[in-house]
Amino acid sequence: MEDSAKFSGGFSDGDDEEPQGSSLFMLLKPYCLELLELLQNPNKHSSAVPALLELLRSSPPDALQPFFDYTLFPLLLLLDAAVECRKSLKNVSTEELLGPHKVSDRVAEGVLQCLEELLKKFHIGSGEQMVVVLKKLTYAALLSPSEAAEEFREGVIKSFSGFLHSSLYLLLENLICSNFDIRSASDSVLHILSSTSGHSSVGELVLANADYVIDSICCQLRHLDLNPHAPNVLAAMLSYIGVGHKILPLLEEPMRSVSQELEILGRHKHPDLTIPFLKAVAEIAKASKHEACSLPPQAESYLVHIKSKISDMEKKARSGFEETKIDMSFVEMDLDQWENMLFKLNDSKRYRQTIGSIAGSCLTAATPMLASINQASCLVALDIVEDGIATLAKVEEAYKHEKETKEALEEVFQSCSMYHLKDNLDASEDGNTENRLLPAMNKIWPFLVACVRNRNTIAVRRCLSVISSVVQICGGDFFSRRFHTDGPHFWKLLSTSPFQKKPNLKEEKNPLQLPYRSSGVSSEESVAEGSNLKVQVAALNMIADLSRNKRSASALEVVLKKVSGLVVGIACSGVTSLHDASVNALKELASMDPDLIWLLLADVYYSLKKKDLPSPPSSDLPEISEILPPPPSYKEFLYAQYGGQTYGFDIDISSVETVFRKLQTLVFTGQMYS
Numbered sequence: 001m002e003d004s005a006k007f008s009g010g011f012s013d014g015d016d017e018e019p020q021g022s023s024l025f026m027l028l029k030p031y032c033l034e035l036l037e038l039l040q041n042p043n044k045h046s047s048a049v050p051a052l053l054e055l056l057r058s059s060p061p062d063a064l065q066p067f068f069d070y071t072l073f074p075l076l077l078l079l080d081a082a083v084e085c086r087k088s089l090k091n092v093s094t095e096e097l098l099g100p101h102k103v104s105d106r107v108a109e110g111v112l113q114c115l116e117e118l119l120k121k122f123h124i125g126s127g128e129q130m131v132v133v134l135k136k137l138t139y140a141a142l143l144s145p146s147e148a149a150e151e152f153r154e155g156v157i158k159s160f161s162g163f164l165h166s167s168l169y170l171l172l173e174n175l176i177c178s179n180f181d182i183r184s185a186s187d188s189v190l191h192i193l194s195s196t197s198g199h200s201s202v203g204e205l206v207l208a209n210a211d212y213v214i215d216s217i218c219c220q221l222r223h224l225d226l227n228p229h230a231p232n233v234l235a236a237m238l239s240y241i242g243v244g245h246k247i248l249p250l251l252e253e254p255m256r257s258v259s260q261e262l263e264i265l266g267r268h269k270h271p272d273l274t275i276p277f278l279k280a281v282a283e284i285a286k287a288s289k290h291e292a293c294s295l296p297p298q299a300e301s302y303l304v305h306i307k308s309k310i311s312d313m314e315k316k317a318r319s320g321f322e323e324t325k326i327d328m329s330f331v332e333m334d335l336d337q338w339e340n341m342l343f344k345l346n347d348s349k350r351y352r353q354t355i356g357s358i359a360g361s362c363l364t365a366a367t368p369m370l371a372s373i374n375q376a377s378c379l380v381a382l383d384i385v386e387d388g389i390a391t392l393a394k395v396e397e398a399y400k401h402e403k404e405t406k407e408a409l410e411e412v413f414q415s416c417s418m419y420h421l422k423d424n425l426d427a428s429e430d431g432n433t434e435n436r437l438l439p440a441m442n443k444i445w446p447f448l449v450a451c452v453r454n455r456n457t458i459a460v461r462r463c464l465s466v467i468s469s470v471v472q473i474c475g476g477d478f479f480s481r482r483f484h485t486d487g488p489h490f491w492k493l494l495s496t497s498p499f500q501k502k503p504n505l506k507e508e509k510n511p512l513q514l515p516y517r518s519s520g521v522s523s524e525e526s527v528a529e530g531s532n533l534k535v536q537v538a539a540l541n542m543i544a545d546l547s548r549n550k551r552s553a554s555a556l557e558v559v560l561k562k563v564s565g566l567v568v569g570i571a572c573s574g575v576t577s578l579h580d581a582s583v584n585a586l587k588e589l590a591s592m593d594p595d596l597i598w599l600l601l602a603d604v605y606y607s608l609k610k611k612d613l614p615s616p617p618s619s620d621l622p623e624i625s626e627i628l629p630p631p632p633s634y635k636e637f638l639y640a641q642y643g644g645q646t647y648g649f650d651i652d653i654s655s656v657e658t659v660f661r662k663l664q665t666l667v668f669t670g671q672m673y674s
Contacts, residue, residue: 024063027055028071035074038107039081049110056117062219064121069129075115076136082108083140086147105149112140112155119162120212130167137163164193168209169216169233175240176232203241210247213237214254221257224270231258231276235283244287249354251284255361258284262365278369278380285362285387292355292394299348299401306341306405310412335418338409342421345405352398356436359391363440370447370463371454378451378459382466385444389470392437399434441474449486452493457531460493461538468545476546476555484558491559493539494566497575497648498532533577536570540581543567547588556589560596564589565643568600571659572639574652583662590667598668600639603628605660607637608653 034048056064056071064071082103103111124130140148140156171193174186194205206213217237220230234254238244244251260266261277362384369381413422451463471479483490543563546552556563567589571582590597607630631637634651 024059025067028067031055032071032074035078039077046107049107049114053110053114053117056114056121061121071118075111075118078103078111079115079136079140082111083143086143105152109151109155112159115159116162119159124167124170130170133163164209168213172213172237173229173233176229176236206237206241207246210250214250218254218257221254224273228273231273231280235276235280238283238287244283245290248287248291248358252354252358255284255358259361259365275376275380278366278377281362281365282380282384284358285384288355288359288362288391289387292391295352295394295398296401299398302348303401303405306408310408338418338421342409345402349402352395356392356395356434359388360436360440363388363444367444367447371450373454375456375459378456379462382462386466386469389441389473392440393473396434396437437474438478441470441478445482449489452489457535460535464538464542468542471546471555472549472552476552479555480558483555487559490539491562491566493535494570495644495646498529500648536578537581540567540578540585544585544588547592553592560593561642562644564596564600565639568639569643569646569649572604572651572656573649574655575649579655583659586663587666590663594667601660601663603638604651604656607631608656
């Protein structure tokens with residue numbers, strides 16, 4: 001009874017605190033007061049209990065949530081009384097057993113039904129409430145069959161189920177608590193609930209109750225001022241529990257709320273929630289990618305299955321006719337079988353569209369954050385973009401297989417005069433909904449360039465890795481013009497040695513900065529040499545990755561001379577920290593145009609080498625010094641003319657010899673004899 005008193009705030013003598021203006025409250029109040037009256041004047045029958053149950057079932061959760069405590073208080077008191085009067089005679093006296101707290105089976109079972117409905121519809125607001133409710137239900141569950149009727153004990157079990165739905169959200173919320181003891185306790189309770197509910201893991205427990213959990217999260221997201229932990233709970237559920245890919249269709253509704261909060265107005269209203277929301281989106285994007293990876297093989301497998309069925313049908317049709325022409329209408333068709341094939345195709349199509357839609361929403365929400373000067377926000381957004389683009393690529397790949405399947409079925413339905421099935425097939429046409437990948441990339445690209453221009457070294461390194469990934473996914477042709485236009489922002493990263501300060505040129509002006517904006521551009525003087533080196537290694541690795549892959553190599557074709565000149569200049573310099581990355585980039589660039597790379601290196605190598613020059617293979621050919629005459633200055637080397645002016649990458653003779661010999665062995669010798 002002492003525990004139940006914690007919920008008695010709504011039953012104080014003063015009426016000023018009661019929300020008299022609420023019509024729903026006016027309906028609840030007489031039922032709750034009549035339940036309290038039952039404690040003082042026991043009655044075997046009460047119309048208030050079934051009436052309250054009907055009201056709880058018919059009222060929407062959002063409207064009833066403010067009165068959760070008010071309704072729970074009398075129900076717990078009656079449950080207390082019901083348990084007390086059913087205890088064994090050795091624990092209570094005869095006076096107590098026959099006293100005023102006697103609660104009939106009918107009333108007790110009705111109370112448990114109300115509790116089940118209440119706990120199933122609403123989430124418990126605090127750990128204290130959860131402990132109190134759990135205590136009351138535990139005491140009721142401990143009654144033996146001789147002390148309580150079977151219906152009463154079944155009602156307790158159902159209330160436990162409702163309690164699980166109500167408390168699961170709170171337990172998940174406590175997983176992100178800063179207090180280790182609370183985190184550990186919540187984790188232990190979740191594992192206990194999982195085992196007692198017959199689930200092998202917490203993930204299975206959450207999966208079995210996913211609709212209740214997601215509904216609770218959606219309610220919380222609608223009132224962020226009161227529930228600022230909601231985005232963290234969503235992220236924790238998806239990452240810690242690891243069930244995001246299994247409840248993906250349920251995530252469309254919370255994703256809409258999350259997207260709104262990541263728009264300009266949402267970020268302005270709740271600036272502290274931007275990163276938690278991005279983390280939640282990142283988990284959703286990761287789950288989408290997990291599911292999308294399985295779509296193409298499934299669609300391809302189904303296409304092979306359909307073609308096999310059609311082939312069998314054609315053989316059967318051909319066996320009955322000597323003519324070459326096959327009349328498919330004479331084949332006995334199992335209509336149910338073809339209908340099932342059509343339904344399965346439509347189901348897979350809807351699921352694919354759902355995954356594509358969620359991935360598109362993730363990209364839309366995260367894309368503006370790529371230009372953020374906040375490093376954490378930018379890094380999470382880059383993860384989302386990488387996963388989202390990979391997801392859309394898989395969705396489009398699956399769509400191509402499904403389109404083939406649709407065309408094969410359409411031909412069969414036309415040949416066999418199954419026009420109603422053909423109409424259903426036409427009705428589910430995708431239209432342009434699956435042309436998502438390149439339009440999404442077109443919107444993302446300017447923000448990736450902005451990320452590089454912000455010069456946050458950690459974000460830039462990650463951004464270059466993401467660019468390498470998405471270009472290989474989307475294909476180089478799409479990026480050819482973009483690298484030609486925006487390439488200077490990338491090549492600028494390779495134009496200055498980290499160990500030499502770049503001189504301030506008059507033509508380089510600081511960008512216009514509005515007074516209320518803080519500058520996100522790092523001063524080159526304030527960045528450590530090691531950080532700049534890592535950025536340049538990342539840029540060289542990006543060039544190597546794009547050159548190596550035939551699908552992405554075309555992105556660099558327009559700027560190949562510029563890029564090759566820069567990389568040769570770095571490889572021939574004395575910056576040993578960039579040696580391996582630059583040699584690797586040259587090796588991959590040589591796979592695109594080995595003659596260009598050899599010419600740029602030979603121009604430097606033979607100009608510096610004064611003796612032991614190789615003789616021409618024939619007397620008719622000129623000397624190599626005539627083909628590549630030594631330039632008057634280092635600025636006249638071909639690599640410098642192609643790559644443009646650089647700072648601090650002075651030629652080191654030993655580096656030139658090392659690079660030329662390495663590539664001679666790795667690339668040029670093979671090209672000569674291939």
